[in-house]
Amino acid sequence: MTTMTDRKLTMQKAIAEGIAQEMAVDPSVFVMGEDVGVYGGIFGATEGLLDKFGPERVIDTPISETGFIGAAVGAAINGMRPIVELMFVDFFGVCMDQIYNNMAKIHYFSGGTISVPAVLTTAVGGGYSDAGQHSQTLWGLFAHVPGLKVVVPSNAYDAKGLMISAIRDNNPVMYMFHKGALGLGWMVNNPHATGPVPEESYTVPIGKAQVARDGNDVTIVTIGLSVHKALDAAALLEADGVSAEVIDLRSLIPLDRETIVASVQKTHRLLVVDEDYQSFGMSGEVITTAVQGAFDYLDAAPVRVATPDIPIPYSHPLETWALPSVDRIVAAATEMVSG
Amino acid sequence: MDIPKEHLVDMYETMVRIRRFEERIRELYFADKLPAFDIAAGLIPGEMHLSAGQEPVAVGMRPHLQAGDAITATHRPHHVAIAQGVDLNKMAAEIFGRETGLGHGKGGHMHLFSVEPNFGCSGIIGEGMPVAVGAAMAFKARDTGNIALSYFGEGAANQGAFHESINLAALWKLPVVFICEDNAYAISVPKASSTAIPDNSDRASAYGIPGVLVPENDPVAVYEVMGAAMDRARRGDGPSLIEVKTDRLWGHFEGDADAYRSDDFKQDMNERDPLIVFGKRLVEEGVLSEAEQAAITDKEYATVEAAIDFAMASPYPAPEAALNDVFA
Numbered sequence: 001m002t003t004m005t006d007r008k009l010t011m012q013k014a015i016a017e018g019i020a021q022e023m024a025v026d027p028s029v030f031v032m033g034e035d036v037g038v039y040g041g042i043f044g045a046t047e048g049l050l051d052k053f054g055p056e057r058v059i060d061t062p063i064s065e066t067g068f069i070g071a072a073v074g075a076a077i078n079g080m081r082p083i084v085e086l087m088f089v090d091f092f093g094v095c096m097d098q099i100y101n102n103m104a105k106i107h108y109f110s111g112g113t114i115s116v117p118a119v120l121t122t123a124v125g126g127g128y129s130d131a132g133q134h135s136q137t138l139w140g141l142f143a144h145v146p147g148l149k150v151v152v153p154s155n156a157y158d159a160k161g162l163m164i165s166a167i168r169d170n171n172p173v174m175y176m177f178h179k180g181a182l183g184l185g186w187m188v189n190n191p192h193a194t195g196p197v198p199e200e201s202y203t204v205p206i207g208k209a210q211v212a213r214d215g216n217d218v219t220i221v222t223i224g225l226s227v228h229k230a231l232d233a234a235a236l237l238e239a240d241g242v243s244a245e246v247i248d249l250r251s252l253i254p255l256d257r258e259t260i261v262a263s264v265q266k267t268h269r270l271l272v273v274d275e276d277y278q279s280f281g282m283s284g285e286v287i288t289t290a291v292q293g294a295f296d297y298l299d300a301a302p303v304r305v306a307t308p309d310i311p312i313p314y315s316h317p318l319e320t321w322a323l324p325s326v327d328r329i330v331a332a333a334t335e336m337v338s339g
Numbered sequence: 340m341d342i343p344k345e346h347l348v349d350m351y352e353t354m355v356r357i358r359r360f361e362e363r364i365r366e367l368y369f370a371d372k373l374p375a376f377d378i379a380a381g382l383i384p385g386e387m388h389l390s391a392g393q394e395p396v397a398v399g400m401r402p403h404l405q406a407g408d409a410i411t412a413t414h415r416p417h418h419v420a421i422a423q424g425v426d427l428n429k430m431a432a433e434i435f436g437r438e439t440g441l442g443h444g445k446g447g448h449m450h451l452f453s454v455e456p457n458f459g460c461s462g463i464i465g466e467g468m469p470v471a472v473g474a475a476m477a478f479k480a481r482d483t484g485n486i487a488l489s490y491f492g493e494g495a496a497n498q499g500a501f502h503e504s505i506n507l508a509a510l511w512k513l514p515v516v517f518i519c520e521d522n523a524y525a526i527s528v529p530k531a532s533s534t535a536i537p538d539n540s541d542r543a544s545a546y547g548i549p550g551v552l553v554p555e556n557d558p559v560a561v562y563e564v565m566g567a568a569m570d571r572a573r574r575g576d577g578p579s580l581i582e583v584k585t586d587r588l589w590g591h592f593e594g595d596a597d598a599y600r601s602d603d604f605k606q607d608m609n610e611r612d613p614l615i616v617f618g619k620r621l622v623e624e625g626v627l628s629e630a631e632q633a634a635i636t637d638k639e640y641a642t643v644e645a646a647i648d649f650a651m652a653s654p655y656p657a658p659e660a661a662l663n664d665v666f667a
Contacts, residue, residue, distance in 0.1 A: 066500050072473055074473025077470070094499075108442075109450035110445075114454060147665055147666070
């Protein structure tokens with residue numbers, strides 16, 4: 001249990017604090033990646049760590065992702081708990097072999113005799129005109145690969161507790177933070193992402209969804225920054241007499257199917273909001289889960305508000321149109337409930 | 340040869356064990372794939388990359404190894420695994436897909452993993468190189484005194500992983516030895532058609548580390564060069580890049596028609612078979628008589644046969660065990 005607190009942190013500071021607290025108690029934990037040292041991480045996720053723990057444990061790497069992510073695999077096998085930052089998830093293409101063929105499969109190939117306790121951190125998401133190679137979320141792609149846990153916090157409290165859980169986990173964990181929820185000084189941020197964070201160390205279990213808002217008429221299942229868009233939409237829907245339940249999955253792998261099914265059995269309607277590409281991803285998996293677990297309860301065909309199957313466009317009106325928005329969520333939920 | 344006799348004998352014994360293992364795997368691989376070759380059929384299904392001829396590269400490091408040293412090897416891993424002392428019974432059982440195998444039948448011959456000794460390999464070219472770098476990082480951080488050996492083929496030396504790994508190891512002065520097994524062909528493509536310079540060991544200069552060429556497929560030469568490189572790494576003086584000119588006596592995979600190598604090339608290669616050459620040299624130099632070598636052959640054949648017997652007597656895993664071990 002954690003104590004109540006009035007102290008508010010941005011998600012970025014909460015992540016860095018979680019890492020620092022684990023580094024303080026476990027000498028096998030170390031951080032490496034591009035700009036994680038002096039800079040403190042391009043997204044601040046390693047802020048202050050170099051000063052606290054020194055260059056032996058907070059290691060700036062060259063732009064050499066295959067090298068240092070592969071090295072994280074070797075270090076993890078040999079008694080360390082590396083946290084390795086990939087910066088933008090969009091960069092996975094230069095090093096995916098080490099992630100999906102190596103990190104994810106060694107435990108299986110070894111018949112369970114070798115574990116790879118590594119955390120791979122990366123920033124995801126668009127909404128600030130960074131175009132198609134710096135704006136993707138791609139969590140569905142990583143969730144598709146057996147052997148990786150996929151964690152996506154939506155707020156500061158969860159970010160710290162999930163980070164500590166990820167570091168202690170004996171599996172490789174993709175820890176994906178949404179740029180728009182981090183509280184960065186150089187970007188418009190969703191205000192809900194900053195929140196109370198206890199100073200002491202605590203964990204949030206990986207694989208447990210959170211009902212972020214109770215409701216009765218429609219279940220909105222989502223993850224990451226879209227949780228806040230869904231909550232904003234739910235407030236507007238309430239004014240129109242529609243009671244929306246919002247579920248923050250918090251992780252795709254493991255996926256908390258029980259919470260999805262229980263909610264749909266209650267509300268009889270499912271709307272999935274996913275900033276990832278629409279087809280062959282999270283939204284399809286969540287809908288399948290609901291159809292299999294709550295088929296007889298459904299009053300309407302499930303609906304999804306996702307990024308269409310296009311590269312993320314640059315120009316502001318194009319990008320705004322493409323990404324899930326409060327307006328699109330409200331419109332979809334309203335149509336479901338009235339239809 | 341200014342080498343302790345027990346090291347010479349140990350290297351010879353290990354070469355015999357490796358060669359016999361590969362011969363028996365080859366026989367059993369084909370035994371039930373005749374007359375029509377079907378890669379999925381038989382006691383040993385799937386691709387099979389055997390290492391006959393490359394024994395010197397593996398055994399030369401063996402006397403210098405210490406408990407806990409890590410090795411990453413390639414898709415052609417048996418000689419290195421045997422030389423490091425990976426449990427031969429469990430290794431054979433894995434190749435036969437049995438429950439008693441190193442990975443309970445989940446990995447197969449390209450994915451052999453062992454905790455003690457500390458061995459891993461991979462079916463992807465160059466994939467193990469950064470893993471060895473990471474193992475060395477862990478050894479340095481934990482101050483274990485261990486080193487990591489990274490085996491790879493000459494075909495991997497044009498991969499990004501090669502350059503990234505050596506740069507990182509040199510930059511951070513890590514205890515790694517990179518060993519290029521140059522068997523002259525990346526499947527069918529000769530080195531001269533793939534690589535801008537003749538010797539990959541010269542590429543060490545790009546990273547400011549020692550690069551040493553072993554021009555002959557000779558366990559004694561490998562022993563000496565690896566001894567120096569492994570001592571250097573263990574002292575904390577950083578990585579080295581070794582290239583050994585070796586021979587893959589058989590095809591890239593079993594069933595490979597091997598038409599891309601000329602008859603002359605193959606004849607020359609077979610005439611310099613390192614097991615025969617080394618055996619003759621040991622007789623000439625009075626290290627091991629022919630009778631002593633025959634006794635070693637009997638002993639190693641029995642060891643290999645026991646491993647094959649263990650594997651073939653072992654049960655297959657329960658089909659639904661396929662679901663186990665995805666997560667720890």
